[in-house]
Amino acid sequence: MTIRILVVDDHPIVRQGLKTLLEGHSDWQVVGEASDGAEAIEKAKDLTPDVMVLDVTMPRMNGLEACRLLRRQSPGLEILFVTQHDSPQMMREALDAGARGYVVKSNAARDLLAAVEAVSQHRVFTALNERSFPQLT
Amino acid sequence: MKLRILLADDHEIVRRGLRALLEKHEGWEVCGEASDGREAVEKALQLHPDVVIVDIGMPNLNGLDTTRQLLQHDPHFKVIVLTITDSDQVIREALDAGARGFVLKSDAARDLVSAVEALQNKRMFFTPRVNDLVLAGFLEKGQTVSRNEAPKLPTLTAREREITQLLAEGNSSKEVASLLNLSTKTVETHRSNIMRKLSFHSIRDLVVYAIKNNLIQIELPPPPKTPAGPTAA
Numbered sequence A: 001m002t003i004r005i006l007v008v009d010d011h012p013i014v015r016q017g018l019k020t021l022l023e024g025h026s027d028w029q030v031v032g033e034a035s036d037g038a039e040a041i042e043k044a045k046d047l048t049p050d051v052m053v054l055d056v057t058m059p060r061m062n063g064l065e066a067c068r069l070l071r072r073q074s075p076g077l078e079i080l081f082v083t084q085h086d087s088p089q090m091m092r093e094a095l096d097a098g099a100r101g102y103v104v105k106s107n108a109a110r111d112l113l114a115a116v117e118a119v120s121q122h123r124v125f126t127a128l129n130e131r132s133f134p135q136l137t
Numbered sequence B: 001m002k003l004r005i006l007l008a009d010d011h012e013i014v015r016r017g018l019r020a021l022l023e024k025h026e027g028w029e030v031c032g033e034a035s036d037g038r039e040a041v042e043k044a045l046q047l048h049p050d051v052v053i054v055d056i057g058m059p060n061l062n063g064l065d066t067t068r069q070l071l072q073h074d075p076h077f078k079v080i081v082l083t084i085t086d087s088d089q090v091i092r093e094a095l096d097a098g099a100r101g102f103v104l105k106s107d108a109a110r111d112l113v114s115a116v117e118a119l120q121n122k123r124m125f126f127t128p129r130v131n132d133l134v135l136a137g138f139l140e141k142g143q144t145v146s147r148n149e150a151p152k153l154p155t156l157t158a159r160e161r162e163i164t165q166l167l168a169e170g171n172s173s174k175e176v177a178s179l180l181n182l183s184t185k186t187v188e189t190h191r192s193n194i195m196r197k198l199s200f201h202s203i204r205d206l207v208v209y210a211i212k213n214n215l216i217q218i219e220l221p222p223p224p225k226t227p228a229g230p231t232a233a
Helices: A012-022 A037-047 A063-073 A088-096 A105-120 B012-023 B037-047 B063-073 B088-097 B105-120 B128-140 B158-168 B173-180 B184-198 B203-212
Strands: A003-008 A028-034 A051-054 A078-083 A101-104 A125-127 B003-008 B028-034 B051-055 B079-083 B101-104
Touching: A003 A012, A003 A037, A003 A105, A012 A028, A012 A105, A012 B012, A012 B105, A028 A037, A037 A051, A037 A063, A051 A063, A051 A105, A063 A078, A063 A088, A078 A088, A078 A105, A088 A101, A101 A105, A105 A125, A105 B012, B003 B012, B003 B037, B003 B105, B012 B028, B012 B105, B028 B037, B037 B051, B037 B063, B051 B063, B051 B105, B063 B079, B063 B088, B063 B158, B079 B088, B079 B105, B088 B101, B088 B128, B101 B105, B158 B173, B158 B184, B158 B203, B173 B184, B184 B203
Parallel strands: A003 A028, A003 A051, A051 A078, A078 A101, A101 A125, B003 B028, B003 B051, B051 B079, B079 B101
Antiparallel strands: none
16 A cells, blocks of 8 residues: 655654655655654645654654644644654653654664554554663662 | 765664765765664774764763774774764864764754765864854963863763763663673772762762763753643733
């Protein structure tokens, strides 16, 4: 099944990495890129992707705000967060904002393909690291 | 002959992006990748790359200490550091460590190729902010007090810095010992020396120290959403 994906991250080098990984899948197509939440909303309107791969921390408008707005603007779009924040609280917030998936950036190469596959079928996919924080003992 | 580049970043997704960017350039090849500083040092000694690109915020051994260790082994290594911040302190430390290139991660797609080209031509590459800072430091020379001077702290040895990072990342003394091939007792001795030198009493103090001194870098989450509604005038 062809899946059309929009990649959103403020670092071009990360977008490039995500793109290389996603385009390794023959049926998937990265239809566009955006570097902040506001641009993501604009591009989602024009390009109508199936899945948005979205970062949390970005300038202008962060990913959580964008996700809340996108839920209203593009109800058919599935949102998958790929973020530095390896935290259960942040994951909760992302799901509450309307995302269907949550993957930690350091594990993206391992988890991203399975996550895109799942959310494109409207299933939830979340993965955190086992140990998320330094132990303060 | 191709220019051989070693890439060190803890995020595979970033390494993929960097590799795609660098390998578009004719005559360059990425000869190896490493996911932390220790692996970067090992691979550099094995592969003898022409250029080593290291991320500053790597686990186990950060990019600044990686740069120091590489240049201790062989002063001919040419290192470019990638950083998420160009604060004065990080710039100073990168220059002190001996980096020949300094590129902001957010600008890597634009600057990294120029940085590698500069090193290839035996020049250095720094962001405009670094150039400003170096010039400011030069002009300030001779004055008694430097405005931006970092607070004086007791100096930790390279080994102590390495252990501080590992402890601050949540490893126990036993885990640090196994990572560094040392006995737990040796690590415990280093640990109490570090705590004594810095006058610290808890690992919590050490974590704060490690963050403040760029041994570990953290990305802060966005501020919580403020509830919409009328505000008092």
